[in-house]
Amino acid sequence: MPTRETNAPIAVPRGLAGVVVTDTRVGDVRGREGFYHYRQYSxxxxxxxxxxxxxxxxxxxxxxxxxxxxxxxxxxxxxxxxxxxxxxxxxxxxxxxxxxxxxxxxxxxxxxxxxxxxxxxxxxxxxxxxxxxxxxxxxxxxxxxxxxxxxxxxxxxxxxxxxxxxxxxxxxxxxxxxxxxxxxxxxxxxxxxxxxxxxxxxxxxxxxxxxxxxxxxxxxxxxxxxxxxxxxxxGAPSRALDTLDAIGTADRIDSWVRERVLAGERIMGFGHAVYRTEDPRSRMLREIAEEFGGPLVTLATQVEQRVEAILAELKPGRELHTNVEFYAGVVMELCGLPxxxxxxxxxxxxxxxxxxxxxxxAEDPKIIRPAARYVGPPPPQPVPMP
Incomplete structure (x- = not known):
């Protein structure tokens, strides 16, 4: 049975998505469940x-x-x-x-x-x-x-x-x-x-x-x-809050969001590389924001509902919910942070x-040294004379 050459390149998804590179005892994210933990605790x-x-x-x-x-x-x-x-x-x-x-x-x-x-x-x-x-x-x-x-x-x-x-x-x-x-x-x-x-x-x-x-x-x-x-x-918490500022009032949500989505722009504070359900951090931060209440929180919850509905309509089949940045910005604003x-x-x-x-x-003496796939012009080519 043929064996793979030692250290031969292995094709993996872009961005190393889903690729396990080491073992860890620190914590983990279970994106499909909407759960993450530190050590053994939620x-x-x-x-x-x-x-x-x-x-x-x-x-x-x-x-x-x-x-x-x-x-x-x-x-x-x-x-x-x-x-x-x-x-x-x-x-x-x-x-x-x-x-x-x-x-x-x-x-x-x-x-x-x-x-x-x-x-x-x-x-x-x-x-x-x-x-x-x-x-x-x-x-x-x-x-x-x-x-x-x-x-x-x-x-x-x-x-x-x-x-x-x-x-x-x-x-x-x-x-x-x-x-x-x-x-x-x-x-x-x-x-x-x-x-x-x-x-x-x-x-x-x-x-x-x-x-x-x-x-x-x-x-x-x-x-x-x-x-x-x-x-x-x-770098997105303040950008997510900028979105709420740009929308301003509930009656502007649909038109503002549709225009951006149809133009191919990203709505900051929505979507996550790992979660395919609601981000558990966003859920908890929403609860904190609702404890404060007020116009900003009301607008934020309205925007969340409408953005998710519009994204589901315009991008069917994709699970796009608020991530941690969306309500993080709201909570920090409510607490007076610039x-x-x-x-x-x-x-x-x-x-x-x-x-x-x-x-x-630091406990592992093995250096992390991945490889890249070269896709440029085939070498070697003659070096042109000046």
Missing amino acids: AVELARTRTFEDVWHLMFHGELPDAEGRAAFAAETAALRRLPADVEDVLPALARSSAPSGPLAGLRTALSMMGASAGLRPLYDIDPARRRAEALAACAAVPTLLTALHRLGQGLPPVPPREDLPYAANYLYMLTGAEPEPRQVRAIERYLISTVDHGFNASTFTARVIASTGADLAACLVGAIGALSGPLHG RAMFTPTFCAARVVGWSANILEQ
Whole structure:
């Protein structure tokens, strides 16, 4: 029986859709069921019942903490929120230079500087305890970096972190400089938990590819942020809200949507690469939005219903529902977050999931090295003379 040549190319679907590239204990997405989980727990149930620190502990240690463990972990991570002085000193200039693109662009450079300042060594060269310590420090610092970059970009001084506040409350405090309302804190905390991880999405896969080379933690996270910044990945929450602004009133929904769909344009906030049912994150965020109520929520639910009906009519056979970005934008708007901070807030949560995946990947010495199919002019051809 003939055997396939070792390392011979294997044809796979575009975008690696459905291709299993490794084993993981971090979590998974079951798109046809409309379900995803962190470790062995439903991510949505975790968002409804646990704190962000609990989920962070779960992602890093594989288990949920008890009350004593929660307090210890919260204290450990809160103590890591302050930035090194040399990084703080360059943030004003970094905020000015990255202002046109926003805090996420500045974060890439700031994390690189933090890595250099901390003397991060390649993951390949350090033990698991050191990797964990570096990942904790990076995850704790990202909210501080993001809020400082945003405020400096607005001509405002950064607000130092507070160790007495939980993660979500401290994030809102650093962003606004005011003590946040409990309802807003819990809404944002549930959003943050719901976006910690989501299978082998583009940014997580990017982080793991870089980690497979043995590079340092900052390099892995910077690469992941670059992937997240794309509008087809994490850059859509504010764009989905822009859609609601453009529609304006319920009587304009059908004409606005039909015009875009017939023109072949994408309706931001609808459709997902994995889910063929309603996105469970969208369902939970809709519930949060409805707790607030108001004209924006009413319009959002009307738009959701009509867009799904029109897409079903004009694109029969395709399951297109709201994804996480649609109601994420609504919830963040209701909680007073500026739109420039929608995707950065997504990043503040996802850095925990990236780090858990990086730590797992660092245990595997095999570099991720796929192949590509060449489709250009047949080689070799004569090199023309000048």
